[in-house]
Amino acid sequence: MKAPLLASIDIGSNSVLLLIGRIVDGKLQIELQRKETLRLGGALDEHGNLQTQAMERGLECLRRYAGLMTRVAKEHRRAVATQTLREARNRNEFLSQAHAILGCEVELISGEREGALIYQGVTRLLPALPENRLVIDIGGRSTEICVGHNQTLHIATSCPIGSVAWAQRFFGDGILSAERFAAAGNAAQAALRQSLAPLGNAPWEQAFGSSGTAGAISKALLQAGLPVGEISRAGLFQLKAQLVQAGHIDRLPLHGLREELRPVIGGGVSIMCAVFDVLGLQHMRIAQGALRHGLIFELHQSLTGH
Incomplete structure (x- = not known):
């Protein structure tokens, strides 16, 4: 049986990145990658809120990504948000809308967990x-x-x-x-x-x-x-x-x-x-690997147990 398609999304401060692929014999076979430079990290206002226009740019990007993930089962999708949304006071508004668009929860991760996923993404490809x-x-x-x-x-x-x-x-x-x-x-x-x-x-x-x-x-x-x-x-x-x-x-x-x-x-x-x-x-x-690769491998491990 063919390995299932997996998808990961990294909602970063500079770019939002999508990776779709399969894990076959422990190796990542990439089927599609996308990157949009939205620079959400430059759109926090003086009150620490993500500005409305930037939030909509981010959500529009996620709508495009959702259209690219139609062949990926919802339980095979993972999305994380990092420093900008860690700081944004109105992050829950963005995260709830992103959840509805992507069909999966968007996890707001700590800096240490971000580092751990980056490390796995880098080293799994070395x-x-x-x-x-x-x-x-x-x-x-x-x-x-x-x-x-x-x-x-x-x-x-x-x-x-x-x-x-x-x-x-x-x-x-x-x-x-x-x-x-x-x-x-x-x-x-x-x-x-x-x-x-x-x-x-x-x-x-x-x-x-x-x-x-x-x-x-x-x-x-x-x-x-x-x-x-x-x-x-x-x-x-x-x-x-x-x-x-x-x-x-x-x-x-x-x-x-x-x-x-x-x-x-x-x-x-x-x-x-x-x-x-x-x-x-x-x-x-x-390095060729990054956070989104680490997220794919973590998702594979959670689904298969190894």
Whole structure:
């Protein structure tokens, strides 16, 4: 009998992502993926409410995704919401409407659970290795940092900093100056040091970057002639220097950058530089897996028991 179709949706602060696939002999066979950059994390008003227009954009996206999931049984669907909806005071209004649209509950997950799902999504798509792994996911309003061995997570922590929030706070007018990067980097380092305390001296040998920010930086570095699928310390700080030289997001010469990432690249690069500094990183590989993959594997395990 053919393995059933499974679907996962990640309602993030920058993007809303859909993954549909099957687990066959422990491997994920992807049938469909979709990503819409809605930047909900930039649409919280001064009272902490998700603005009406942004909420409707999110719900319209979910209606489109529901149309793509017609072959997926409702009990084979999972959806989660992360930092923006953790913060939004009117989140229940969004979550109840999303539930009705998708035919499944939308789980509002903690930063630690988000980290655990990211770790599983990353490591399930990697070969088994003797070294411990460090997995870092810089999202729109939060950054998750995890350490583990193969598929066994040792510890996960979440820091409330992200590319959308940092772009708004430090680069909201589009100016990319050395002073802005210094302020953004110092603030990110202070937040990271506080959030990294639970990791203690957890050992790791390989560093992986998951999701949009790491992928966008890697693609920008690829245009500069650096190897595909990785971020080096030298390349990262060279990229920051290029952004400062450009001086404004409208003058960025980054041909590999998707247009929707232009407004948040300053926030993402400043946080990635802070991550490299605080953790003493020299090199990071780009992971193929992410939260939505971890959610699919967790759903498969709950349905089959293994």
